[in-house]
Amino acid sequence: MAPYASDDSTTGGEVDERNSRRRKAARYVVPVTVVGVAAATIGLVPALADSGDPDLPKITAEQLIQKIAESDTERFSGTVKISTDLGLPNLGGLESGLLSGAAGGGEGGGEGSSSADPTAKLTELASGTHTLRVAADGPDRQKLSLLENAAEYSIVHNGKDVWAYDSKSNEVYHGTASAGPERDKDRQPPATPKDFAEEALKAVGDTTSVTVDGTAQVAGRDAYKLLVEPKQSGSTVGAITVAVDAETGTPLKFTLTPSSGGAAVVDVGFTQVGFARPAASTFDFTPPKGAKVTEEKDAGKDFGKEFGKDFGKDFEKGGARGHAEKAPKAGAGLGDGPAGVNTIGEGWNAIATFDTGGEGVPSGEAAGQFGGFLDSLGDKVTGEFGSGTVFSTRLINALVTDDGKVYVGAVTKDALVKAADAGK
Structure with a gap:
């Protein structure tokens, strides 16, 4: 028999009231379930036998x-x-x-x-x-x-x-x-x-x-x-x-x-x-x-x-812990890369930072047409650190400040600006 089926003696009003109670209950059960899953760590959430196709034994x-x-x-x-x-x-x-x-x-x-x-x-x-x-x-x-x-x-x-x-x-x-x-x-x-x-x-x-x-x-x-x-x-x-x-x-x-x-x-x-x-x-x-x-x-x-x-x-490693920790090796084969790479934050929010020792992205008259091209690829940002340009992809973002400091990680633009402000 289908769930929630009613017998012939049930009135329309009773059915509506019962359905209303179920909808209210669902509104509370779903968020609790989502929170429970999101809060779980390794080993706490097994796969349910009926959670998908094929039907496999439970495993944590x-x-x-x-x-x-x-x-x-x-x-x-x-x-x-x-x-x-x-x-x-x-x-x-x-x-x-x-x-x-x-x-x-x-x-x-x-x-x-x-x-x-x-x-x-x-x-x-x-x-x-x-x-x-x-x-x-x-x-x-x-x-x-x-x-x-x-x-x-x-x-x-x-x-x-x-x-x-x-x-x-x-x-x-x-x-x-x-x-x-x-x-x-x-x-x-x-x-x-x-x-x-x-x-x-x-x-x-x-x-x-x-x-x-x-x-x-x-x-x-x-x-x-x-x-x-x-x-x-x-x-x-x-x-x-x-x-x-x-x-x-x-x-x-x-x-x-x-x-x-x-x-x-x-x-x-x-x-x-x-x-x-x-x-x-x-x-x-x-x-x-x-x-x-x-x-x-x-x-x-x-x-x-x-x-x-x-x-x-x-x-x-864009989101993995250790991405920025291994930043000096991230460019293996792309040259030796800059020395003095440091890490701000931890886990998925780790940001690698280093100083190029020179000026940042050129802008204005000094940049010429090439600077305009670079500006079109990035977003100008400002903060307590001063100003700079954020170059973005859907995963890795990099902030290059006007005084030559670089902040890069699998974090949002706002997170890079906060990191730059904190490092000022």
């Missing part, structure tokens, strides 16, 4: 995090879709050139450069939507292919060799994988949901709410959904959702949504995945006839660190 957030940590998946193959929407202005391709140049991609196209250089090519994933084919067979064999229009870019790590091939230009980049205690970590294939999830989970602490938010199917596999949310106000991070394979504990999908709402800033997920050992031939590579081959020592270490650490961590 603590157990699910442990399941991720204990996941020993080293062999897999599949297709990954990665979408990134930082809300950067359209610079007509200029931003791609700047990113590639900053990443050391061929030293601006000079002698010895290669369009197959991974440190330049993988910066393309910092915007737009891309499809990747990935495969791994332990720490010594991985392959990643970036599928493009009528072209393909691949990175193949097989033993001591790392090869990168750009079919569009028919160029090959060859290097030797890194060695030492960090070797296996550096060789992990970048751009998988697990790469992102591991960094995001470093945010877990007193400033973070972690719950299990039901279940889902990802790439045809049953998964739990882990929800990570800042407890602090002022962060640009709204929530992080990680879909975790119920059988293996492998993260299948990572989604970061901003506190401002709208589309995800980062959405990385398998659309197809299997955990059988890939064929050994998957990791074979021979430079095509006529291809230009550029040699670079330790290219394997570069692509693993440059992308896996810089790209993945920069986005995920």
